[in-house]
Amino acid sequence: MEKEVLQHHLNMNRRRFLSKLSLGVGSVALGSLLIPDLFSGRVKEEEIIQHLPHFAPRAKRIIYLFQNGAPSQLELFDYKPLLREQFGKELPASIRMGQRLTGMTADQTKFPLAGSLFDFSQYGQARAWISELLPHTAGVVDDLCIIKSMFTEAINHDPALTFFQTGAQVGNRPSMGAWLSYGLGSENMNLPAYCVLLSKGKGNGQGVYSKLWTNGFLDSVHQGVQFSSGENPVLYLNDHEAINKTDRRKMLDQLSALNEENFRQFGDPEINAKVQQYEMAYRMQTAVPEVTDLSREPESIVKLYGPDCMVPGTYAANCLLARKLSENGVRFVQLYHQGWDGHGNLPGEIRGQCLDTDQASAALITDLKQRGLLDETLVIWGGEFGRTNYCQGPLKKDNYGRDHHPRCFTIWMAGGGVKPGVYGETDEYGYNITSNPVHVNDFHATVLHLMGLNHEQLTFKHLGRRYRLTDVAGQVVKDIIS
Template sequence: MSPISSTRRTDELDRLTSDRLRRRAFLSRSGLGIGSVALSSLLSVPTARANPSPQRERFPGLPGLPHLPPKIKRVIFLCMAGGPSHLETFDYKPQLAALHGQPMPESFTKGQPIAQLQNAQLQAHGPMFKFGQYGGGGQWISEVLPWHQKMADDICIINSMTTEQINHDPAHTFMNCGTAISGRPSMGAWINYGLGSETSDLPGFVVLTSVGGRLSCQPIASRQWSSGFLPSRFQGVEFASSGEPVHYVQNPPGISARLQRASVDTIQQIDRLADPLFENDEIDARVSAFETAFRMQTAVPELIDTRDEPSHVFELYGATPGDGSFGSNCILARRLAERGVRFIHLYHRGWDHHGDLQRDIVECARHTDRASYALITDLKQRGMLDETLVVWGGEFGRTPMVQNKGKTAGRDHHIKGFSIWLAGGGIRTGGSYGATDELGYHAVEKPVHVRDLHATMLHLLGIDHSQFSYRFQGLDLKLTGVEEAHILREILG
C-alpha cells in the first residue's frame, strides 16, 4: 500500500477532528457534559448573557404560543406525597361503612392491581371519620379537613381521578411527566419551555418540600422536576425550606460582587467562543445559568426575607418564619408567584398510610389543611387567584380494603379512583366532578386520567396540548403522550 499523501493526511485529520467535535457535541446534548450537568443541576433558567441585549433578558417562549387566550399565568401544584386516602378526605361512601369488617366483594377486586395485598384476606373498611356537606354545592368533606370545609365554594373536587402506576416513585413520575419512563420532562419544564419565564431574576420553575405525618416518609427524587430531553435551563430548582435557600449561589468569603461579576463575564465570554463551534443548547443554558445565579444573589435573599410580611399573614397560614413547614412554603409560593415564577411545586411528604391511618392522617392534615386554605384565601385577597391554577392531590389514592386491623389499620395504594381538587382561574368551583362506585374502588362517572389533567392545565395556560411537542430521537413527544387526552370542559368557567 502506498504512503498516504500529506493532502490526504490533512483531509483525514480534518475528518477525525470534525467527527470528534460531533461526538463531543452529541455527548453534551445527551446530558453527559460534566460542566453543563453540574451547573444546570444548580440553576437552569433562561436569562441574559453578560451585557445582555433586551431580547435576552428572559426566555420569551416558543413562537406562536400561546395558541389561544390564556385563562391563567401560573400553576401552584400542592403535592400530598404518599397518596392521601380519598375515603377519609373527599369521597364519602356510606355503603362502604355498611360493609365494614366483611370480606371485600371479589367482583370489585378480581384481576385488579393491588400493591401489597395480593395474598391477604381483603376486608372492607368503612370511612374512619365523619363527613359533612359544605358550601353552596354541598361538597362532601371529612372532619379531618376543617379548613377545607371553609373553602368548599372555592374548590372543585374531582372524585374520579385515575392513574397507571401503583408504586410511589413511578406514580410521581407519571403524575409529573405523563409517563413512567425516566428521563422525560416534568410538567413545570414543559410549561416554561412553551411559554417562557416572566422573571429574569428567579427560576421559572421552583420546588419546595416539607415533611410531617409519618416518622418514615417516601423520598422524592430530584428527577421529578427534571427537564428531561428539553434544554436543562427549563428544569426545576429546589429551594431549601430553611437555612440557605439555594446552595452555592451566595459568594464565598472574600469575594466581592464586583469580582464575581468579572468572573461571570469572563466565563461567559469563553462559553460564547465555544457556542458557534459546538452548536449546543447546553452552552446557552450554561451562560444563562451563570447570569441567573448572579442575579439571584440579590433576588433570593429578598424573596426569603419575610420580615415585610404582616404578622396576620403568618397567623393565617399557621406558620412561623423560617420553620420549613408546609405553611411557610405556601407563603413562599405566593411570594414566588408575585415575582413571576411560572410553575411552583410544593411537596409535603407523609401521606403513605399503610398503618395507623386514623392517627397519621390527622397529623398530615394538621400540617397542610390550614395552609392550603390560607393560600387560596391569600391569593384571592390579593387578586391573584383568578390568574393562578392551584392543584391539590397525591400520586394516587388508597384502597377500600385495609391492612392490619383495629387502631393500626391502614390502606394500600390505589390507582382506579381517587380525589384531587382544583381552584383558581378558569375553574368552575363550588361543586364536585365525577364519582367512584359505591365502595370507592373504580371511577365510574366521568373518569379523569392524568393526561386529562395535563391537557386541562395546558388549555388554561393557552396551550393546545395536541399541538405542543418536542422532537426527540425521531419522535414528536408531548406531555400528554400519544393516547387521547380530554380537556375537562365541564369544570371550566
C-alpha cells in the same frame, strides 16, 4: 390612474392620522405588557415567539401542592357510609371483578371492608362532602373544583409519582414545570420559571428525587430550582466573601465570551444554557433573599397560615413562600409534602398530616383571593393515586391501613379558570368510577389548556420523534373550565 391611487393613499387628515397612531401605540403597549422583554434587545425573536401561548390563557402561573404518598380519599373527600355499615365484611366479587391492583397486600383472597373512622359533613353551594379532618378546607370549598374520578395505571409510588410529574412512568422525561418553562418562559428575569419546595410530615414517607423536577431532554435551563430550608435558600448561590459584585460581573462577562467562542466551534446548545444559568444565578443573588424573607409578613398573614409558617421547611412556610414566589412571577411552584403512605395506623397518621396541611392549604387560597391573584393562579392539591376501600393488615375500627388504589381517587384545583364544584363520582363502595373519569393524561392536557397551551402542539423533537407531556393521549376536561 396609478398617480390618482397613490394620491388617494397619501390623503390623510388629522382624524385618520391620530386613529392609526393610537392603534400602533396601543399595540406596542400591549406587546410590552404581555412580553416585558419585547423591546429590550435581551431576548432573541425566536425565543419570544416560542414563549407565546397558543391562545388566551385562563391562568398565568401554577402552585402545585403535591401530597406525596397518596392521601386516602375515603378519609378526606369520598364519603362512603356503606363501608361503615359493612365494616369487616368482604368486598363483593362483583365489584372487584378479580382484579389485582395492589402491590402490598400479600393475601389476595381476603378484602375486608374498612369504613372511615372520621365523620363527614356537606359544605358550600355544591354540598360537597368534606371530612372533619379538613375544617379549613371546608371553609374555602366554594373556591374548589373537587375531582373525585381521577385514575391511573400505576400501582406503586415511584412510577405513579413520576407519571404525575412527567407524563411517563419511566425516567428522563421533562417534568410538567419544565414543559411550562419551555413553552411559556419566565415572567421575572431575576427568578427561575420553575421552583421546588420540600417538606415532610410525621406519617410514613415516600422519597422524592430530583428526577421529578428534571428538564429531561429539554435544555437544562428549564430544570426546577430546589429551595432549601437552611440559611441559604438556594445552595451555592452566594459569592465568596473575597469576591465583590464588580469582580463577579467581570468574570461572568469573560466566561460568556469564552462560551460564545466555544459554541461557535461546537454548536452544543447546552453551552448557551449554561451561560443563561450563570446569568440567572447572578440576578438571583439580589432577588432570592428578598422574596424568601418571611419575617416582614404582617401578623394577619401569620395567623392565616398558622404559626408554623415562620418555621423554615414546614408545609405552612412553603405555602407562604409559594405565594411570594408566584406573585413575583415564578411560573410554576411545586411543593412536595411527604408522609401520606397509610399502609398501617392510617387514622393516626392522616390526622397528623391534616394538621400539618389543612390550614395552610386553605390559607393559600384565601391569601391569593384577597390579593386578587387567585383568578390568574391555578392551585392544585393531590397525590399519585388513591387508597383501597378494604383493609391491609389487621383490621380494627380505630386502627387500620389501606393499600394502593389506582382506579379512583380525588384531587382538587382552584382558581386559574376552573369551575368550582364536584366533578365525577365513584360507586357506593368507593372502588370504581361511575361518572366522568379523568386520566392523568387528561389532567395534564387540561392544566396546559388553562395556561394557554395546546397539549398536542407543545412538543420537542428528541431521538427522531416528537415528544409531549401527554405523549399520545389526553383530552381537555372542558366541563371543569369556567
